[in-house]
Amino acid sequence: MLAASVSRSLPSSKRFSLSVLVCASIVIMLFALTQGSASLSIREVWLALTGEGTPLATTLVMELRLPRILAAYATGGLLAVAGALMQILLRNPLAEPYVLGISGGASVAALVSILLGISGVLLSGAAFLGAMVSTVLVFGISQAGRTSSSLRLLLTGVVIAAGWGALITLILALAPPHKLPGMLYWLMGDLSYAGSPILPWCMLIAVCVVIVPLGRSLNVLARGALQAASLGVDVKRLERLVFVLASLLTAVAVTTAGSVGFVGLVVPHLLRMVLGNDQRVTLPACALAGGCLLTLADTLARVVIAPEQLPVGVITALLGVPTFLLLLRKGRL
Amino acid sequence: MRTALKTLLLTTLTLCSAKSVMAQQCVVDDRQRTVCMDKPAQRIATLSPGATELAFAAGAGSKVVAVVSYSDYPPQAKQITSVGSHTRIDMERLVSLQPDLVLAWRTGNPPEQIDLLEKMGQTVFIIEPHEFDEIATAVKRIGTLAGTEVVADDVADTFLAGIEQLRERYQNAPKVRTFYQVWDEPLMSMSGKHYISKVVALCGGVNVFADSSRMIPRLNVESVLLQNPEAIIAGGMGEENSSWLQAWRAFPEMRATAQGNLFFVPPSLIQRPTPRVLEGARILCDKLDIARARR
Numbered sequence: 309m310l311a312a313s314v315s316r317s318l319p320s321s322k323r324f325s326l327s328v329l330v331c332a333s334i335v336i337m338l339f340a341l342t343q344g345s346a347s348l349s350i351r352e353v354w355l356a357l358t359g360e361g362t363p364l365a366t367t368l369v370m371e372l373r374l375p376r377i378l379a380a381y382a383t384g385g386l387l388a389v390a391g392a393l394m395q396i397l398l399r400n401p402l403a404e405p406y407v408l409g410i411s412g413g414a415s416v417a418a419l420v421s422i423l424l425g426i427s428g429v430l431l432s433g434a435a436f437l438g439a440m441v442s443t444v445l446v447f448g449i450s451q452a453g454r455t456s457s458s459l460r461l462l463l464t465g466v467v468i469a470a471g472w473g474a475l476i477t478l479i480l481a482l483a484p485p486h487k488l489p490g491m492l493y494w495l496m497g498d499l500s501y502a503g504s505p506i507l508p509w510c511m512l513i514a515v516c517v518v519i520v521p522l523g524r525s526l527n528v529l530a531r532g533a534l535q536a537a538s539l540g541v542d543v544k545r546l547e548r549l550v551f552v553l554a555s556l557l558t559a560v561a562v563t564t565a566g567s568v569g570f571v572g573l574v575v576p577h578l579l580r581m582v583l584g585n586d587q588r589v590t591l592p593a594c595a596l597a598g599g600c601l602l603t604l605a606d607t608l609a610r611v612v613i614a615p616e617q618l619p620v621g622v623i624t625a626l627l628g629v630p631t632f633l634l635l636l637r638k639g640r641l
Numbered sequence: 642m643r644t645a646l647k648t649l650l651l652t653t654l655t656l657c658s659a660k661s662v663m664a665q666q667c668v669v670d671d672r673q674r675t676v677c678m679d680k681p682a683q684r685i686a687t688l689s690p691g692a693t694e695l696a697f698a699a700g701a702g703s704k705v706v707a708v709v710s711y712s713d714y715p716p717q718a719k720q721i722t723s724v725g726s727h728t729r730i731d732m733e734r735l736v737s738l739q740p741d742l743v744l745a746w747r748t749g750n751p752p753e754q755i756d757l758l759e760k761m762g763q764t765v766f767i768i769e770p771h772e773f774d775e776i777a778t779a780v781k782r783i784g785t786l787a788g789t790e791v792v793a794d795d796v797a798d799t800f801l802a803g804i805e806q807l808r809e810r811y812q813n814a815p816k817v818r819t820f821y822q823v824w825d826e827p828l829m830s831m832s833g834k835h836y837i838s839k840v841v842a843l844c845g846g847v848n849v850f851a852d853s854s855r856m857i858p859r860l861n862v863e864s865v866l867l868q869n870p871e872a873i874i875a876g877g878m879g880e881e882n883s884s885w886l887q888a889w890r891a892f893p894e895m896r897a898t899a900q901g902n903l904f905f906v907p908p909s910l911i912q913r914p915t916p917r918v919l920e921g922a923r924i925l926c927d928k929l930d931i932a933r934a935r936r
Contacts, residue, residue: 346737364739371761372732427752485829485857486748489728493751500729501753615724615731616710 322589325582329596333381336600340377340607341369345614380499380606380620381599382508383565384575388598389515390557391572392579392591396530397550398462404573405558408465411567412472413442414559418494419479422487432503432563435494439559442468447551458533461551497568497621499606511560515553516595522546523588530585570624571598574632581635601627668782671747671769678764681788682742686735689727689746692768693718694915695776696744699783700792707738714909714917730754736761742786744768770914771836773804773843780916800916807843807919807926814845815936817929820870820897821848823912825877825885828860836914844926846872866895872932873897874925876908900935904928 342353346368355361356369390405398407405411417438421431450464476495483491493501519526525546528536537543561568575598576590583589605623612618667677686707687693693712696705702717709727712718722738725731727749735743740763745755747769759765766786770776777797784793819841823829831837833851841848849868850858875885886903893899906928910921 345731345734364737367736367761368733371757372736428756481859484855490751498729501751503753610731610733615722615734617725617729617731619729 318586318588322583322586326589326593326596329593329600333596333600333603336603337377337381340380340603341373343607343611344368344373345611375505376499376502376606376610377603378505379502379508379564380603382505382512383499383502383561383568384571384602384605385512385595385599386508386515386557386561387568387572387602388575388594389512389519389591390554390561391598392576392587392594393519393550393554393557394572395576396526396587397547397554398458399530399532400458400462401577402573403462405554405561406567406569406572407462407469408446408555409442409469409472410439410555410558411562412469412476413445414439414562415494415567416472416475416479417441419476419483419491422490423479423483429503436559436563439555439562442472443552443555443559447548458547493619494562494566496619497566497624498619499565499609500617500619502564505564508560508564511557512595512599515557516592518553519591520588522549523586523591526550526587526591527585530587565620568602568621568624570621570628571602574628575601578632578635666785666788668766668785670767670782671775671779672767674767676764676766676786678742678786682764682786684738684740684742685787686724686738686740686743687712688724688730688744688750690714691913691915692744692746693721694913694917695768695779696783696787698793698796698916699780699787700789700796701783701787704787706740707735732757736763742766744783771834772839773836773918774801776914776916776918777801779914796916800919803919804843804922807922811843811845811926811929814930815933817844817846817932818849818868818871818896819846819929820850820865820868820873822873822875822885823857825875825888828862828865829857830860832856832858836918837911840911840918840922840925841874843922844929846925846929862892866892869896871896871900872902872904872929874904874906874928876906876912900932902928902932902935904931 342348342350348365348368352361352365353369356365361369387405391403394403394405394407395401414435418431418435421434426434446461446465446468450461480488480491525541528539528541529543529546533543576594579590579593579597583593602620602624605627606620608623609618609620665677665679666681667675670676682701683704684706685696685701685704687696687705688709690709690712693705693708694714696702697715697718702715705718705721707724708718708721709725709730710723712721712723722734724735727746728751730750732754743758743763743765745765745767747767755765768779770779777800780793780797781790784790821830821837821841823831830850830853832853832855833848835856838848838851849870850860873886873889877885883905886905889895889898889903897903906921906924910917910924
């Protein structure tokens with residue numbers, strides 16, 4: 309379905325790659341549904357999905373596995389797209405969703421809320437608000453000077469992120485020990501406590517609809533602001549839009565699963581190596597591949613040393629680092 | 642509040658002895674929510690090592706079907722299926738074990754996972770005892786829900802009687818200024834509001850950090866030296882712990898070091914709010930008595 313919404317002018321090979329990713333997504337999600345610390349056969353899972361399973365199997369599949377898998381997929385997709393957008397915006401290969409301090413802002417707000425004894429939807433709301441405050445702060449300060457450039461934006465973001473980092477350390481040092489596990493969750497990235505997957509899915513679908521028509525302009529922007537301007541792109545407007553979009557995506561992702569590392573940095577690079585640097589393909593591919601990676605990683609996190617549950621951030625990095633290094637060694641970057 | 646709770650407990654107990662097995666049993670949990678069971682719990686999940694101990698103490702040990710990591714007491718608890726750590730519960734495994742009663746820990750378990758359990762229709766009883774009589778009522782309430790009141794009431798009453806005995810014995814004993822070390826790096830103690838501080842007070846000790854505004858204050862060595870405690874009691878992670886105490890020998894001018902009052906009390910006997918606290922309290926009281934004798 310995503311493949312179909314991509315511009316018709318795409319070469320068929322690229323449309324094919326997207327179709328492969330769509331199929332992979334479906335396969336991975338179905339595979340994830342059959343995996344868990346409770347062993348359910350494929351048949352039992354299918355019966356549960358179609359509403360004919362035993363009450364226990366239905367609870368396991370419909371209330372535990374499915375919401376979590378959907379949350380994982382959407383979060384992964386959001387992070388990968390946000391990472392790709394940040395890399396274009398900042399024209400820096402090291403850029404990732406958290407580089408401008410969005411996760412820091414969200415974490416600080418969440419940690420303060422936990423200190424105040426707030427939980428549930430209000431806590432997520434506070435985290436989202438924190439991410440937005442950080443975004444506005446970074447944008448406001450970086451635009452305040454006489455010149456605005458992507459370098460200026462990057463430096464502002466990095467410094468503000470460092471500020472948030474200090475506040476996080478301060479809060480952790482002052483927090484009562486029994487509140488620490490809940491706090492670490494925001495810093496580690498973990499889908500064990502993920503809430504409803506509806507918001508991240510809405511966000512993911514919305515961003516794909518918005519971003520795909522902008523593919524050509526983004527392709528030009530990726531080559532540099534001057535070049536883009538000379539080709540008639542309204543650089544300032546486009547950059548603002550990309551910044552706001554990337555921030556929103558990251559905020560939703562962090563609110564859902566804490567700061568899951570690595571997906572936003574590595575998935576865009578991997579896809580560029582494989583698919584080339586055409587944003588019309590890379591961005592929807594990021595949504596799909598990011599979703600696949602995080603779903604797979606979270607499935608491992610659930611089962612690898614069950615009943616102990618791992619935070620998914622551990623797995624994304626453990627899977628991502630060797631894959632990425634291997635591709636680097638093969639000289640594809 | 643506590644009298645109301647006791648009245649309710651008494652009422653339920655009276656009701657249950659008067660009525661047959663059919664009667665619904667209701668108790669109030671430490672979240673002040675009424676938890677009811679139509680019939681005695683048969684499959685209990687305990688989501689903290691303390692909850693496991695309380696369930697066993699209440700005579701419901703044979704009904705425990707799920708525990709979390711570090712549920713090491715009583716020893717047979719180690720044989721029960723674990724559902725992960727108390728901060729990150731393997732929900733699938735827990736649900737698959739089909740418990741009819743979940744004993745959760747208010748500040749230890751993630752509220753998101755507890756909410757999800759309740760949303761799925763699980764009966765969740767939240768425990769968080771902070772006082773000696775709250776430990777006793779926790780045992781009694783679990784007994785009521787599990788239909789093991791006879792054992793539970795006996796254990797709870799014996800526990801309270803033991804505590805009362807210590808109180809009588811030490812209430813007029815000379816006070817010993819005591820530093821209880823919860824952890825070493827970072828150095829931590831606890832305020833007067835914490836029940837461990839109440840154990841210290843029970844034994845005629847004075848917690849030197851009782852006035853701390855934070856429940857678990859993080860300290861530096863200087864602040865301990867400034868308080869110049871007469872006795873230092875170390876907890877810790879394992880059941881052996883000399884290294885924490887060794888560190889205090891570097892300060893011979895401190896009263897506790899000078900008089901050799903550096904003591905260890907097994908943390909599992911005192912840092913888990915269960916009836917075993919009585920055992921821990923007895924050891925701690927003995928240590929403070931030694932300190933008095935060394936004056």
